[in-house]
Structure formats: structure tokens, C-alpha cells
Amino acid sequence: MKGATxxxxxxxxxxxxxxxxxxxxxxxAWSWAPPVPASDEATYRAAYEAAVAARKAAAEVGFxxxxxxKTLRRARKLAKNGGEYTKAVELANQAxxxxxLGQIQAEEQEAAWRAAVLK
Numbered sequence: 001m002k003g004a005t006x007x008x009x010x011x012x013x014x015x016x017x018x019x020x021x022x023x024x025x026x027x028x029a030w031s032w033a034p035p036v037p038a039s040d041e042a043t044y045r046a047a048y049e050a051a052v053a054a055r056k057a058a059a060e061v062g063f064x065x066x067x068x069x070k071t072l073r074r075a076r077k078l079a080k081n082g083g084e085y086t087k088a089v090e091l092a093n094q095a096x097x098x099x100x101l102g103q104i105q106a107e108e109q110e111a112a113w114r115a116a117v118l119k
Contacts, residue, residue, distance in 0.1 A: 039085040039086045039088070039089040040085055041079070041085060043085065043089055044075075044079050044085045044088050044089050044092065047088075047089045047092035047093055047096065048072070048075060048076070048079075048088075048092045050092070050096050051068075051071075051072060051075075051092040051093070051095040051096035051099065052072065053099075054095070054096045054097075054098075054099025054100050054102075054103070055068045055069070055072065055095060055096075055098075055099040056099075057099060057103055058098075058099040058100075058102030058103050058106070061102075061103060061106035062106060063102040063103065063105045063106040063109070064099070064102055065098045065099070065101070065102050067098065068095050068098050068099060068102075071091050071092075071094055071095040071098070072091075072092065072095050074091050075087075075088040075089075075091035075092045075095065076088070078091070
């Protein structure tokens with residue numbers, strides 16, 4: 001029959017929709033940072049130091065994300081050259097969150113490896 005869908009087709013579509021939704025949530029989770037009110041240099045320095053610490057912790061477990069250093073450089077440049085502390089704090093918070101998620105990813109990968117290999 002033309003236009004008829006099989007159970008396999010429906011399951012495939014359901015799986016594809018779930019995969020797309022999961023991917024969208026994952027992208028939103030790592031890139032989202034709470035809104036930052038107008039910031040000053042002290043707020044920027046605190047956010048930057050927290051981001052550096054999170055990056056180092058993620059690097060220690062081998063899951064430093066690709067763009068963390070680039071994001072920190074952009075934050076430092078904005079604060080130093082333009083005094084745009086609000087945007088610099090947003091970028092530092094984004095880098096901090098990526099560092100935290102890198103640490104979480106390391107823990108999850110360790111658990112998945114243990115479950116798959118060390119049965």
C-alpha cells in the first residue's frame with residue numbers, strides 16, 4: 001500500500017525525533033549561561049578565575065573542551081582592551097560551564113567504560 005507506514009518506520013521516526021531533541025538539549029545545556037547584570041572588573045576577575053580553575057580541572061581528567069581557551073582569550077581581550085566587563089563575564093561563565101561539563105563528561109565516560117568493559 002502506498003503511503004502506509006510500518007511499525008519499523010514509526011519506531012525509526014520516533015527514535016530520530018528523540019535523538020534530535022536530545023541533541024538540542026545537549027547543545028543548549030553547554031552553551032547556556034545565566035544572564036549577567038552590568039559587571040565591574042572585580043566581578044570579571046572572579047568569573048575568569050573560576051573559569052580557569054574549571055578548565056584546569058577538566059584538563060586534568062583529559063576532557064578539556066576544544067573552545068575553552070579561545071573563549072577565555074576573548075573574555076580577557078574584551079576586559080583588557082574595551083572594558084566590556086559584562087560581555088567578558090558572560091564569556092568567562094560560558095568557559096566555566098564548559099569546564100564543569102568536561103568534568104561531568106569524564107565521570108560519565110569512566111562509568112560507561114566500566115559498565116561496558118569490566119562486566
